[in-house]
Amino acid sequence: MSAEDTLLYLDGVSVSFDGFRALNNLSLTMMPGEMRAIIGPNGAGKTTMMDVITGKTRPDHGTILFEGETDLTKLREASIANLGIGRKFQRPTVFEPHSVWDNLELALKAPRSPLKTLTYAISREDRARIEDILDITRLSPKRDRLAGSLSHGEKQWLEIGMLLAQDPKLLLVDEPVAGMTDAETEQTARLLCDIAGKHSVIVVEHDMSFVRALGVKVTVLAEGSVLAEGSLDSVSANQQVIDVYLGR
Amino acid sequence: MLTRFFLMGLDRKAGLVLTVLALLAVLVPVMTLIVPEGSPWHVSIFTVSLLGKYLCFALLALALDLVWGYVGILSLGHAAFFALGGYAMGMYLMRQIGPRGVYGNPILPDFMVFLNWKELPWYWLGFDHFWFAAIMVLVVPGALAFAFGWFAFRSRVTGVYLSIITQALTFALLLAFFRNDMGFGGNNGLTDFKEILGYDIQAPGTRVGLFLATIAALALSYMIASGIIASKLGKVLVAVRDTESRVRFLGYNTESYKLFAWTLSACMAGVAGALYVPQVGIINPSEFAPASSIEAVIWVAVGGRGTLAGAILGAVLVNFGKSYFTGALPEFWLFALGGLFVLVTLFLPKGLLGLWAQLTARLPNAKGPNAKGKNAPNGNTADQKGM
Amino acid sequence: MRRALRWLMAACVAIATTSAALAADLRPLVQTMGSGGYSGTEKALNQLSDAGDPAAVPVIEALQAGDLYVRKADGLVVIARKVGAGYALTDPLSGAALGEAAAGAIDRIKVNNAMRRAISAALGALTLMSPDPAVRRSAADAVFKSRDANALDALNTALAKEKDERIRRAMEQARAAVILTAGASDADTQAAVATLAGRGDRDALALLSMIAASGASDTAKTAAAAAVATVEQKLMFWGALQNLWYGLSLGSVLLLAAIGLAVTFGVMGVINMAHGEMVMIGAYTTFLVQQGLRTYAPGLTDLSVLLALPAAFLVSGGVGVIIERSVIRWLYGRPLETLLATWGLSLVLQQAVRSLFGPTNREVSAPSWMSGAFELGGLTITYGRLWIVVFAFAVFAALLVALKRTWFGLSIRAVTQNRPMANAMGIRTARVDALTFGLGSGIAGLAGVALSQIDNVSPNLGQSYIIDSFMVVVFGGVGNLWGTLVGALALGSLNKFLEPYAGAVLGKILVLIFIILFIQRRPRGLFALKGRAVEA
Numbered sequence A: 001m002s003a004e005d006t007l008l009y010l011d012g013v014s015v016s017f018d019g020f021r022a023l024n025n026l027s028l029t030m031m032p033g034e035m036r037a038i039i040g041p042n043g044a045g046k047t048t049m050m051d052v053i054t055g056k057t058r059p060d061h062g063t064i065l066f067e068g069e070t071d072l073t074k075l076r077e078a079s080i081a082n083l084g085i086g087r088k089f090q091r092p093t094v095f096e097p098h099s100v101w102d103n104l105e106l107a108l109k110a111p112r113s114p115l116k117t118l119t120y121a122i123s124r125e126d127r128a129r130i131e132d133i134l135d136i137t138r139l140s141p142k143r144d145r146l147a148g149s150l151s152h153g154e155k156q157w158l159e160i161g162m163l164l165a166q167d168p169k170l171l172l173v174d175e176p177v178a179g180m181t182d183a184e185t186e187q188t189a190r191l192l193c194d195i196a197g198k199h200s201v202i203v204v205e206h207d208m209s210f211v212r213a214l215g216v217k218v219t220v221l222a223e224g225s226v227l228a229e230g231s232l233d234s235v236s237a238n239q240q241v242i243d244v245y246l247g248r
Numbered sequence B: 001m002l003t004r005f006f007l008m009g010l011d012r013k014a015g016l017v018l019t020v021l022a023l024l025a026v027l028v029p030v031m032t033l034i035v036p037e038g039s040p041w042h043v044s045i046f047t048v049s050l051l052g053k054y055l056c057f058a059l060l061a062l063a064l065d066l067v068w069g070y071v072g073i074l075s076l077g078h079a080a081f082f083a084l085g086g087y088a089m090g091m092y093l094m095r096q097i098g099p100r101g102v103y104g105n106p107i108l109p110d111f112m113v114f115l116n117w118k119e120l121p122w123y124w125l126g127f128d129h130f131w132f133a134a135i136m137v138l139v140v141p142g143a144l145a146f147a148f149g150w151f152a153f154r155s156r157v158t159g160v161y162l163s164i165i166t167q168a169l170t171f172a173l174l175l176a177f178f179r180n181d182m183g184f185g186g187n188n189g190l191t192d193f194k195e196i197l198g199y200d201i202q203a204p205g206t207r208v209g210l211f212l213a214t215i216a217a218l219a220l221s222y223m224i225a226s227g228i229i230a231s232k233l234g235k236v237l238v239a240v241r242d243t244e245s246r247v248r249f250l251g252y253n254t255e256s257y258k259l260f261a262w263t264l265s266a267c268m269a270g271v272a273g274a275l276y277v278p279q280v281g282i283i284n285p286s287e288f289a290p291a292s293s294i295e296a297v298i299w300v301a302v303g304g305r306g307t308l309a310g311a312i313l314g315a316v317l318v319n320f321g322k323s324y325f326t327g328a329l330p331e332f333w334l335f336a337l338g339g340l341f342v343l344v345t346l347f348l349p350k351g352l353l354g355l356w357a358q359l360t361a362r363l364p365n366a367k368g369p370n371a372k373g374k375n376a377p378n379g380n381t382a383d384q385k386g387m
Numbered sequence C: 001m002r003r004a005l006r007w008l009m010a011a012c013v014a015i016a017t018t019s020a021a022l023a024a025d026l027r028p029l030v031q032t033m034g035s036g037g038y039s040g041t042e043k044a045l046n047q048l049s050d051a052g053d054p055a056a057v058p059v060i061e062a063l064q065a066g067d068l069y070v071r072k073a074d075g076l077v078v079i080a081r082k083v084g085a086g087y088a089l090t091d092p093l094s095g096a097a098l099g100e101a102a103a104g105a106i107d108r109i110k111v112n113n114a115m116r117r118a119i120s121a122a123l124g125a126l127t128l129m130s131p132d133p134a135v136r137r138s139a140a141d142a143v144f145k146s147r148d149a150n151a152l153d154a155l156n157t158a159l160a161k162e163k164d165e166r167i168r169r170a171m172e173q174a175r176a177a178v179i180l181t182a183g184a185s186d187a188d189t190q191a192a193v194a195t196l197a198g199r200g201d202r203d204a205l206a207l208l209s210m211i212a213a214s215g216a217s218d219t220a221k222t223a224a225a226a227a228v229a230t231v232e233q234k235l236m237f238w239g240a241l242q243n244l245w246y247g248l249s250l251g252s253v254l255l256l257a258a259i260g261l262a263v264t265f266g267v268m269g270v271i272n273m274a275h276g277e278m279v280m281i282g283a284y285t286t287f288l289v290q291q292g293l294r295t296y297a298p299g300l301t302d303l304s305v306l307l308a309l310p311a312a313f314l315v316s317g318g319v320g321v322i323i324e325r326s327v328i329r330w331l332y333g334r335p336l337e338t339l340l341a342t343w344g345l346s347l348v349l350q351q352a353v354r355s356l357f358g359p360t361n362r363e364v365s366a367p368s369w370m371s372g373a374f375e376l377g378g379l380t381i382t383y384g385r386l387w388i389v390v391f392a393f394a395v396f397a398a399l400l401v402a403l404k405r406t407w408f409g410l411s412i413r414a415v416t417q418n419r420p421m422a423n424a425m426g427i428r429t430a431r432v433d434a435l436t437f438g439l440g441s442g443i444a445g446l447a448g449v450a451l452s453q454i455d456n457v458s459p460n461l462g463q464s465y466i467i468d469s470f471m472v473v474v475f476g477g478v479g480n481l482w483g484t485l486v487g488a489l490a491l492g493s494l495n496k497f498l499e500p501y502a503g504a505v506l507g508k509i510l511v512l513i514f515i516i517l518f519i520q521r522r523p524r525g526l527f528a529l530k531g532r533a534v535e536a
């Protein structure tokens, strides 16, 4: 398959740590506007894949192209983020000494150079956008609380909110519903589906009901490469997948 | 826009600091120059210079707090920037001596005549002009910091490693400035100054003038620093301090943010050094000693890291203690200083201001728990993670 | 070593007694020097020379210098040296003072040109054949320097008798120098050049280049020119080797200072700025042990350094354990605060030692087996340095074994890698922490024992090593003992190789700059650990 009209194109990507192969000849493509769920056993390399896309880890081999042309393996994290790739971490990481509002303000799409941030004054649109996100994530009442004092689930929401504020073309979401109630899980699924029209989303999750609720194409990762791909039903029927992951 | 920037930083704490500085700026000159000598309200010219020295240290502490408190860079080499600024000013003062030196050479400072030098080295050219020296006070420390930071931050040297190489930096400079052929007076440094901008450097009027200049520099630096902290840039800096990688994934080029704060801080330290030299009358290589840098760190820690006002408070208190003890109980001073390092890190991780905030927070009618001051010193463990 | 010393002393005693016996026989000969004009003096001189007694050397030297006189009053031959208006007289053989005399009361024994040669020859012969090997050796060296043709006969005679291999070589070299200066047959010249080339030091090089430029014959010139090239090469080789040795020596000092840090900082991740003070405490312990032995067991003073080793290890290690239990354990996971607190501790320790022992340097003397030097080819190696190199490697090896092969080492690694897990497996983590820190500090104490031999024992001793030690550990790669070893040796050698070109201070500055730049390239040092553990 050609890389031309893809949003994200991974081909033959391998990463090893001290001899251990975390990604093994991984290939994957994403179209603009597509949402994809990625599942797989612990240690399959899901988080590592996101690390490789966002520039945290440099692959040993392989090609990673964004929008069919930009080679992500050559760029640093900040440049990749500025291309329009946003990420939510598996362990929620927010800026704990800052208020919820400030966290969103920092994430909000705006010029990123030091001089621009030094002279930045929040505009009415920006304010409205943050209010919006606060509503979506239901953090409005806690807008002035320090992020460090939020509960685990609230931090998850805040990080999702930051991702929304960033307004990226591609969202990489690592285990968004860990620590959420069932109702919240459902709500998150809806939120992601809403986003999916305008943005591309890759979601990693172990929660099968959540993946089912998303109702999108699923890629199963095992031992650093793709084991199966297709609808959730078709992959759940796959004997190999059952052996390494679902059946356990 | 500039006014907005300064207003942004003006919270209650800033108001208090600026008021105290303004009071000093009014009271000290009056008590020195107008109140007659016999009066109990008279302040001697010696005390003025001593206070001026403390305030120079306070400015150094402020500069250090900007990078350590808000960006998490523990510099063990800030004295280097301080000393470089001091040398730049010292070079100007040396040139002002003119033919009044021991050897009466109108161009060459005494130590060069002594070393049998025939010509002024190229890097001394221009230092006979005050404006040139004043620019160099900013440029030399700034350029060194920029070059150093550019390499260090790009290659992501952080934490202890960064601290240790800043220490190596100042140590290398210490060794270099001890060398006679560097052309900075070697061991003895630069001293025996006569006048500054045409005024006799010993005259009470000049001394008071230097004191006022120090207050002005401190106040301005404070306003710049608190303006930055209150801006979005300041929020990015604090975020970098605690979770730098997360900030990168938001698209911020953290290296340039660090470089900005680091270079600005070095320039402030340079100004502090430049004001320090005419007030104490000498600059020599011992200012580069790693120990001086670390001592500056403890000033910040005592006052409260990441509070700006705490840095000023800590610098003044510790140096006051130093002056007192080295006079009264010289043996005791190093025990006291050493003990301070241990006790503050163990029992006062937030410094005096943090203690104050905790005490006031306990009072029933205080402004609610964790009064939401921006980056309040009584944050939480996240702060320590950044350490 | 000790045996050699005793032997030397015995030899000296023997010489002293024999020369006293012989001196009596020389007296009449000396007395005849004053009579019979030139020929009488010359005859007496020859007889003195033939007697072969080194006791006559001062007499002949005085004659050469024109200080030998006859006292008019009694005809006694004396040495007279001008003091104020008159002369101070001494006995030429015993050196005993004989009072003063006016200028008119004594007559100088005159010397003509023919006699001057005889005098040199006699002097050369007497010293070259002295029973004392050291005298013979320095006589040969003196001839090598003066290249006096008159000494040739004496040299030949002496060579025929000489048994000591090294002195023989020195004499042959002296002879070669004389031959080359004076000129000789082609075969002799070639042989002489070869001998000098074999000596191959700076003096030989200077002589050879001189001959190459203005030798007595063309053969001499070409042969010398060829030899100059080989000697230069050889000198460069030995020079490089000597630098390498200096580098190794400095490197092992750095290694000693850094190796304890490699445990506390490298393995435990604790930044101990008081590490230098642990070294200093070790040095002061050595001082105390030596003082104690001097007072209570003077016979054992030579062993004080050895006895100081366990003492310093225990004292520094004990202080380390106290520090860990009282301060550092509260600061785990906060490296920058640890740095500050331990810096404070270092100030306190320094001041405490200054108050106890005073601010001045304390003398720790070297035991006899650590003083002196020996030569190895073109290298000069002092025993002190040699022992320190050996000691540094021994400590390194011991530590390596302790960490890799013992249960204690295993617990250390377990605790540093995963504290809660180690705890859960029944390892008493607190105890392991304290002991590990104690181990690192104890090793610093051992370093102090060694450093007391080459550095001033003062309260600031540690300060001068702390930055270097951190540089070594950081350069080598934290958490890797081999990295520390390589780092120390590399930095030591780099320093010593830069020194000849840049001078000591500039060399050090260059090394610091090099490290600063290196850390930028490889923030984790030479041998970096990889993996998630590092990123945390």
Ligand SMILES: Nc1ncnc2c1ncn2[C@@H]1O[C@H](COP(=O)(O)OP(=O)(O)OP(=O)(O)O)[C@@H](O)[C@H]1O
Binding pocket: A017, A021, A022, A040, A041, A042, A043, A044, A045, A046, A047, A048, A049, A090, C530, C531, C532, C533
């Ligand atoms: N920086 C690193 N250093 C060493 N090993 C690593 C590193 N990053 C990942 N690994 C290894 O790579 C493998 C894949 O890790 P990864 O975090 O990608 O798994 P995952 O699929 O996200 O698992 P989980 O579902 O538990 O989150 C693991 O075995 C992990 O130990």
Ligand SMILES: [Mg+2]
Binding pocket: A046, A047, A048, A090, A174
């Ligand atoms: Mg994962």
